[in-house]
Amino acid sequence: MADWSEQHVRRLFWRAGFGATAEEAGVWAQRGRRATLDHVVDGPVEGRKLRGPAPRVDRRGLDPVNEWGDDVLWWLDQMLRTNYPLVERMTLFWHDHFATSDQDAPLMLRQNRMLRGHALGSFPALLRDVTHDPAMQLFLSLADSSKGAPNENYARELMELFTLGSGYGERDIRETARALTGFRSNWKDGRFGGIAFDREQHDGGVKRIFGRAGRFGVDDVIALVCDHPRHAPFLVAKLWSYFIAEPPSRETVRGLAATYRRSGLSIKPVVRAILEHPMLYRRLDAPDMVKWPVVYVAGAMRASRTFVTAGYPTWLLASMGQQLFHPPSVAGWDWGAAWLSSNSMKQRFTFGNHLIENGPAKVEKGSVKVTIGARGHYALAHAAVGSPQVSTHTREVLTHLAAGWFHDIPASWRAKAGWRAESLQRTLRHLLLTCPESQLC
Amino acid sequence: MHARTKGRLLAGAAVVAALAPAGGVASAARRAPSTAVGVGAREFRLTAYRVSVPAGIVRFNLANYGQDVHDLVVATAGGRRLARSVEVRPGGRTTLRLRLRPGSYRLVCDLADHAALGMHATIRVR
Numbered sequence: 001m002a003d004w005s006e007q008h009v010r011r012l013f014w015r016a017g018f019g020a021t022a023e024e025a026g027v028w029a030q031r032g033r034r035a036t037l038d039h040v041v042d043g044p045v046e047g048r049k050l051r052g053p054a055p056r057v058d059r060r061g062l063d064p065v066n067e068w069g070d071d072v073l074w075w076l077d078q079m080l081r082t083n084y085p086l087v088e089r090m091t092l093f094w095h096d097h098f099a100t101s102d103q104d105a106p107l108m109l110r111q112n113r114m115l116r117g118h119a120l121g122s123f124p125a126l127l128r129d130v131t132h133d134p135a136m137q138l139f140l141s142l143a144d145s146s147k148g149a150p151n152e153n154y155a156r157e158l159m160e161l162f163t164l165g166s167g168y169g170e171r172d173i174r175e176t177a178r179a180l181t182g183f184r185s186n187w188k189d190g191r192f193g194g195i196a197f198d199r200e201q202h203d204g205g206v207k208r209i210f211g212r213a214g215r216f217g218v219d220d221v222i223a224l225v226c227d228h229p230r231h232a233p234f235l236v237a238k239l240w241s242y243f244i245a246e247p248p249s250r251e252t253v254r255g256l257a258a259t260y261r262r263s264g265l266s267i268k269p270v271v272r273a274i275l276e277h278p279m280l281y282r283r284l285d286a287p288d289m290v291k292w293p294v295v296y297v298a299g300a301m302r303a304s305r306t307f308v309t310a311g312y313p314t315w316l317l318a319s320m321g322q323q324l325f326h327p328p329s330v331a332g333w334d335w336g337a338a339w340l341s342s343n344s345m346k347q348r349f350t351f352g353n354h355l356i357e358n359g360p361a362k363v364e365k366g367s368v369k370v371t372i373g374a375r376g377h378y379a380l381a382h383a384a385v386g387s388p389q390v391s392t393h394t395r396e397v398l399t400h401l402a403a404g405w406f407h408d409i410p411a412s413w414r415a416k417a418g419w420r421a422e423s424l425q426r427t428l429r430h431l432l433l434t435c436p437e438s439q440l441c
Numbered sequence: 442m443h444a445r446t447k448g449r450l451l452a453g454a455a456v457v458a459a460l461a462p463a464g465g466v467a468s469a470a471r472r473a474p475s476t477a478v479g480v481g482a483r484e485f486r487l488t489a490y491r492v493s494v495p496a497g498i499v500r501f502n503l504a505n506y507g508q509d510v511h512d513l514v515v516a517t518a519g520g521r522r523l524a525r526s527v528e529v530r531p532g533g534r535t536t537l538r539l540r541l542r543p544g545s546y547r548l549v550c551d552l553a554d555h556a557a558l559g560m561h562a563t564i565r566v567r
Contacts, residue, residue, distance in 0.1 A: 065490050066479035068502055068534060102506040102532075104481040104488050190487045190548070190562030 004033040007284040010389050014441035015243045015289065016040050016275055017085025019299040022387035041120075041272045043084040050081040055308035062308075065105050069314035072324045075112065076317075077308045079298040090119035090271070092294065093242050095324070096332035098130050098162060100139045104192065107135040108325045120268040123235065124226045127162065131218060134185070134195050140330065143185040143195050147203035150177040157330050158225060167230035168210065175207040176224075179216040226265055232257035236270050243274050245288045245336070252277070285391070287440035290339045293320035295441075297351060300433055303386025306359030316354070319347040340439065352433040361385050361429055368421040370414050374403035377421070381428035394435050398428055475500050475538065478564065480548065482529070483507035485558035487548055493565040494541075501537040501548070505529040511550045511560070513537055518545040528552065541566045 006025040013020035013028075017040070020028070028036040055062050055077045057070075064074035079088045094115040100108065111133050118126035130136055131154075137143035145151035155176035159168045182202030186193035207216045209224055216224070225231060236256035240248045248256070256270055263269040274280065291299065297313055297320075300306075317323060321344050327333055355361055361384050372380065378399045382388070390398075405424045406414050432438065475498035479490035483506045503513045503526055513526040515537065523546075526537040543566050550560035 063477055066477040066502060068479075068504070102483075104490070104506070105479050105504075106490055187486060187559075190489060190560075191492075192488060 004036070005029055005284075007389070008033070008281055009036060011281055011284055011287070011441070012036065012040060012275060013085075014287075014291075014295075014299065015280060016271075017089055018079055018295060018302050019386075019388070019441070021303060022383075037272065037276060040086055041268065041275060043087070046083075048082065048084040048087065050078070051083055052081045052305075053307050057309065057311055064109055069311055071105055071109060072314040072317060073308050073311065074109075075324050076294065076298060076301075076313055079294070080301055080307060086271070087116060087119045089295075090267070091116045092292070093239070094119065094126070096327060097238070098136065099327035099330050099332040100133075100135045101326050101328070101330075103135040103139055105325075107138070107192070111135040112325070118267075120271060121266065123265045123267055124222055126267075127226065128219070128222050130162075131158075131180075131222065132183075132195070134192065137183055137195055138185065142180060143183050145177065145181050145183065146201040147178070147181045148201075150174075150181050150203065152177040155180060155221075158221075161331060163225040163234065164228055164230045165234040167228060172209050175209045175216075176221055178203040178205070179207050179209065179221050180218055182217075232260045232265075236260055239267075239270055240274055241335070243271075244277070244279050246279055246282070248279075252279075287437060289441050290336050291439055291441050292333075292335070293317050293322035293339060293344070293348075294324060296320075296348060296439065299441075300351070300355055300385070300438070301359070303388060304355060304359055304361040304384065305386070306355060306361065310354075310358055312354045312358070313351075316347050316351045320344045320351075345439075348439065349430075349434050352430045355385075355433060356426055356429045361433075363422045363425040363429070365422065366418060368418060368425050370406060370417050370421045374399050374405075377402040377405075377424055378428060381425055381432060384425070385429050385432050388432060388438060390432065390435065391437055394437060398431060401431075402428065474498070477502055480504070480513060480562075481506055482511040482513070482550060482560065484509055485555055485560050487511075487513070487550055487560040487562045489548055489562045489564050491564065493567050496541060496543050496566050498538060499541050499566070501526075502534070503529060503537065504534050505531055507531060509555075510552060511555065512552055514547075514549050514551045515539060515541075516547045516549065518547060520547070525551065543567055 006029040009025045009028040010020050013024065028039070055073060057073065062070045062074050064071040079085070082088050091112065095112065100111060114129050114133060118129060140154040140157060141151040142154040152173055155173045158176065159173060182197050182199060183195050184198045184201060185195050202217065204215055206213055209216060210228060212224070214220065233253050237248060237253050240256065256273055259273050260270045294317055297317060321339060321341065322333060356363065368380065378395065402424055406417060406420060409417050409420065476494045477500045478494060480501050480503045481488045482503060501513055501515065505511050508531050510528045510530055512528045514522055515524045516522045524537055524539045526535050529535050546564050546566060548562045548564060549556040
């Protein structure tokens with residue numbers, strides 16, 4: 001196989017974004033590996049932009065703060081129209097990593113903007129803003145944790161889920177909780193007035209964290225967890241598992257951790273190293289990562305040039321097990337095969353139905369001739385849904401299906417059986433959108 | 442997690458409720474023209490996401506982020522109750538739709554002592 005082919009581009013574009021169109025696969029295969037990685041990781045030279053029509057649902061623009069489900073549509077629209085998909089994929093990663101739920105819509109949207117701003121930047125800066133973020137503070141009771149009653153929720157998740165995973169003890173959590181006291185939430189007549197630091201409520205005493213003693217405060221805690229020897233391996237291994245299904249070797253983790261530390265704990269160099277890794281391009285003919293529901297939905301919509309014009313993606317995503325802005329717990333979503341429950345798969349099939357009834361992939365009456373032959377029918381359907389990568393086996397099965405589609409009709413009638421050709425197109429397009437390889441990347 | 446809702450008519454205010462899946466779109470309640478106001482409920486705060494709205498039909502989209510059952514009552518500044526939503530379970534949602542004239546209105550949860558504990562807000566109709 002060539003060093004850099006359309007298959008390489010498709011693999012990279014799915015793992016780091018929401019798939020590649022046939023045109024993108026061709027263009028970037030020609031430009032080569034390095035240029036493609038520069039484009040994917042650093043973004044287009046013209047800067048980050050949204051392309052295509054702004055979303056309109058029920059003849060109105062979106063109101064993600066006040067209308068239910070519009071928050072999901074708003075983010076989905078960012079994924080559909082961005083020219084820098086890796087930023088959205090990383091925002092999604094951080095949304096799962098720093099999972100926050102059950103908070104007011106304005107605060108969740110504010111957190112989303114914050115995560116996007118730090119998507120590929122400095123981890124300590126991201127962690128600092130997450131720690132000060134109102135939605136997170138309210139979710140994990142860091143707001144209003146006082147020196148008289150320090151709340152350990154945030155300190156515990158900070159170490160277990162956000163930065164370390166292991167290598168700390170209960171005392172470290174308790175002492176960190178003391179160091180993080182002093183944030184006060186302000187409310188007036190139900191309206192959130194922000195979070196302020198109240199020195200009077202902060203425990204200014206000496207704390208002992210990871211064997212070091214001092215009058216630690218918030219910034220010290222951020223520095224301590226980021227300096228901890230478990231932090232770099234923990235974070236790079238999680239980032240790896242977001243892009244590559246096969247677990248990393250110890251040597252790979254050591255190498256990525258060294259890259260991360262050398263960069264001053266910057267996220268982009270690690271992501272680039274993972275996206276360059278040969279493991280990402282292993283078995284290009286046998287994808288092994290389950291697409292997250294929103295990646296599946298956004299990818300299919302991007303490929304078929306479908307934009308947000310209806311609300312169905314919101315409730316279908318929830319039924320598929322991924323309601324954006326509402327992760328199931330502070331640990332985020334379960335990845336991998338957990339996305340493919342029988343109900344979730346049924347909803348993916350339902351989504352395929354919506355896509356071929358509500359967008360450019362729709363089969364218009366009178367648009368298909370019977371006489372184009374089985375290969376012609378397959379090619380037409382394949383192009384209509386964005387020319388996705390499918391296996392030879394699937395292509396043969398679908399072509400065989402097309403070949404037999406008109407057998408029960410007398411030959412003399414076939415030329416006029418356009419309605420039957422349209423039902424074949426709907427079937428082929430739906431199967432291409434929902435076949436096994438469309439669920440994987 | 443579906444929030445089944447049923448409107449009540451109180452004090453002559455037209456009230457419409459909607460049935461919608463969590464995270465879904467209450468298309469039945471989107472009969473234009475109307476203004477949506479997101480409202481978040483939890484122990485013990487009630488947060489309206491708009492400070493003021495134009496006079497006319499207002500849809501209050503209530504989400505219960507708390508752990509107790511809550512409801513939403515819309516009342517005049519003088520305390521006259523105009524409409525009340527059904528009770529919403531934790532994680533549930535409902536829509537309360539009514540026509541409002543210019544003035545100041547109180548939003549409260551009238552279950553138990555929730556209002557006294559802080560579940561109240563104000564919205565201005567201009």
